[in-house]
Amino acid sequence: xxxxxxxxxxxxxxxVFKDPEIKVYPEMxxxxxxxxxxxxxxxxxxxxxxxxxxxxxxKELIAMKNVGDCIRIINEKLEN
Amino acid sequence: MLKKIQNTCLKHKNNNxxxxxxxxxxxxxxxxYISNVRHIVEQNHQAGSSKLIGVIANDxxxxxxSILGVLFSGYGFVPINPTNPIDRNESIILQSGIKIILxxxxxxxxxxxxxxxxxxxxxxxQLENVEPDISIPDICEDEIAYLLFTSGSTGIPKGVPISRRxxxxxxxxxxxxxxxxxxxxxxxxxxxxxxxxxxMSYLTPLCIGACVYTVPSGEIKYTSIYSLxxxxxxxxxxxxxxxxxxxxxxxxxxxxPNLKYSLFCGEALYNDITTKWSKCVPEALIQNVYGxxxxxxxxxxxxxxxxxxxxxxxxxxxxxxKPMNNIYSIIVDEHLKELVxxxxxxxxxxxxxxxxxxxxxxxKNKEAFFxxxxxxxxxxxxxxxxxxxxxxxxxFMYCGRIDHQVKIQxxxxxxxxxxxxxxxxxxxxxxxxxxxxxxxxNTQIVLFMEKHNEEYEELRNYLxxxxxxxxxxxEFKCIHAMPLNKNGxxxxxxxxxxx
Numbered sequence: 001x002x003x004x005x006x007x008x009x010x011x012x013x014x015x016v017f018k019d020p021e022i023k024v025y026p027e028m029x030x031x032x033x034x035x036x037x038x039x040x041x042x043x044x045x046x047x048x049x050x051x052x053x054x055x056x057x058x059k060e061l062i063a064m065k066n067v068g069d070c071i072r073i074i075n076e077k078l079e080n
Numbered sequence: 081m082l083k084k085i086q087n088t089c090l091k092h093k094n095n096n097x098x099x100x101x102x103x104x105x106x107x108x109x110x111x112x113y114i115s116n117v118r119h120i121v122e123q124n125h126q127a128g129s130s131k132l133i134g135v136i137a138n139d140x141x142x143x144x145x146s147i148l149g150v151l152f153s154g155y156g157f158v159p160i161n162p163t164n165p166i167d168r169n170e171s172i173i174l175q176s177g178i179k180i181i182l183x184x185x186x187x188x189x190x191x192x193x194x195x196x197x198x199x200x201x202x203x204x205x206q207l208e209n210v211e212p213d214i215s216i217p218d219i220c221e222d223e224i225a226y227l228l229f230t231s232g233s234t235g236i237p238k239g240v241p242i243s244r245r246x247x248x249x250x251x252x253x254x255x256x257x258x259x260x261x262x263x264x265x266x267x268x269x270x271x272x273x274x275x276x277x278x279x280m281s282y283l284t285p286l287c288i289g290a291c292v293y294t295v296p297s298g299e300i301k302y303t304s305i306y307s308l309x310x311x312x313x314x315x316x317x318x319x320x321x322x323x324x325x326x327x328x329x330x331x332x333x334x335x336x337p338n339l340k341y342s343l344f345c346g347e348a349l350y351n352d353i354t355t356k357w358s359k360c361v362p363e364a365l366i367q368n369v370y371g372x373x374x375x376x377x378x379x380x381x382x383x384x385x386x387x388x389x390x391x392x393x394x395x396x397x398x399x400x401x402k403p404m405n406n407i408y409s410i411i412v413d414e415h416l417k418e419l420v421x422x423x424x425x426x427x428x429x430x431x432x433x434x435x436x437x438x439x440x441x442x443x444k445n446k447e448a449f450f451x452x453x454x455x456x457x458x459x460x461x462x463x464x465x466x467x468x469x470x471x472x473x474x475x476f477m478y479c480g481r482i483d484h485q486v487k488i489q490x491x492x493x494x495x496x497x498x499x500x501x502x503x504x505x506x507x508x509x510x511x512x513x514x515x516x517x518x519x520x521x522n523t524q525i526v527l528f529m530e531k532h533n534e535e536y537e538e539l540r541n542y543l544x545x546x547x548x549x550x551x552x553x554x555e556f557k558c559i560h561a562m563p564l565n566k567n568g569x570x571x572x573x574x575x576x577x578x579x
Contacts, residue, residue, distance in 0.1 A: 030299075030300060031298065037300075037549075038300055038301045038302055038326060039518065039520075039522065039524070039554075041300045042302075042326055042519075042520050043519060043520075046329075046519075057330070057333055058303075058306060058327070058330035058333045058334065059333070061303050061330075062303045062306065062307050064303075
């Protein structure tokens with residue numbers, strides 16, 4: 001499941017950051033991607049929600065410290 | 081103001097003054113750190129040299145203590161953002177003439193300054209404890225409290241000095257607004273220290289013994305802000321309206337019953353989002369405050385009222401209300417003739433908070449300031465570049481900018497400054513930076529260039545070396561022929577249709 005999520009997240013990240021080379025990994029944070037700021041973060045979250053057909057809560061966003069947290073939360077949402 | 085801070089340091093010494101990156105610092109600790117900085121500044125300052133001291137603006141207690149230490153030593157501070165390009169910072173350092181720079185972190189770029197050895201760089205992390213001394217310095221009210229630099233159309237940052245008189249006038253006018261605040265209050269500080277709204281966010285709480293909660297740098301800002309607001313029951317928060325656009329999808333989850341004052345400044349505040357926000361902050365007074373850096377932090381305020389929301393807005397923008405104490409505000413036409421109620425013109429400001437004038441810039445001063453007699457007294461007025469009118473009740477309604485200046489994340493940006501650097505690098509003459517709205521309704525910059533190839537990575541990198549990140553265009557577009565208007569100027573409206 002996790003690999004599937006990572007594969008799908010790669011597509012979303014490449015789209016949002018307009019970078020065909022980008023590859024996500026669990027320890028990745030906003031500091032690792034040059035264009036990842038507050039504005040692209042909003043767009044990224046919106047695109048992830050669309051691509052996975054889920055909706056994050058603000059508390060979940062606050063708890064998301066890296067991509068690994070994001071994968072975990074997506075996984076929980078898809079299982080429920 | 082220093083007298084107020086001195087009082088709180090003595091009276092509330094066990095209260096928390098700051099919460100920074102998970103750590104509380106008491107007024108007692110703050111007093112010690114201020115004294116240490118004061119001592120080192122007084123020791124290193126040479127008679128006759130600049131009375132301005134540079135402070136590298138980091139998010140830590142040493143930086144805040146440095147600012148206060150400089151003020152208590154009787155000098156003025158110049159905040160320097162270490163994430164800005166060194167070229168820009170060097171221009172600020174040279175223009176302000178500072179010789180002493182206080183830094184709490186190893187800011188490697190400083191080594192790149194020309195004639196580096198002429199500067200005294202003080203590492204504020206390694207100061208020795210001295211006998212606490214927060215006595216009030218005996219200095220003239222005309223001395224500069226701080227010097228900030230804003231975007232300048234010639235490509236060189238423009239210095240705005242604010243005197244002690246200006247700052248004291250703001251503090252007096254702020255407390256005269258009647259906020260019910262005391263030492264138990266908790267203030268949000270979300271601004272970079274080179275942005276003057278930060279001063280309200282940390283100086284006013286320190287005047288009353290309250291605690292300042294700073295938003296950690298390097299994190300996604302709006303989630304950090306919300307965490308602080310909720311986890312620490314913040315009671316007073318001054319924010320830029322764009323934070324609301326980020327939080328908007330989650331308004332249903334947000335409830336902040338402890339927030340007493342929710343202030344907005346720095347950009348146009350929209351009525352629809354404010355109405356929705358008001359449900360998240362049921363106990364708060366929502367206040368729209370307005371003011372350019374030239375008139376010290378802010379100088380007009382409007383208490384938002386749900387029932388009057390439609391009447392008190394123009395094109396959906398919440399009105400900016402009435403001038404604070406000791407502020408004179410008028411609307412003028414292009415011939416500087418004062419206009420009456422209902423007539424649209426440029427908002428001009430005067431009074432105790434008005435800067436003595438741009439730093440070493442007589443040309444710009446001539447453009448931006450003029451004399452005008454009001455109540456039989458001749459006063460200096462500043463032309464804000466903002467289009468406004470006064471309504472029936474004497475409230476000022478904001479209609480937009482007159483010139484090409486825009487606000488990005490609350491920062492003032494001269495689009496011509498970006499164009500200047502693009503022209504320098506590309507040697508193209510036809511370039512235009514246009515402000516547009518992104519998917520969530522925030523302002524962003526798109527750069528148009530008249531050229532044929534779509535390569536702009538090198539240009540982007542060049543701009544990063546010249547401009548702060550908020551001024552880097554979000555998009556670059558190449559077009560074959562720039563649309564021109566009848567006067568042969570670039571037709572900016574037509575360019576917007578390309579988006």
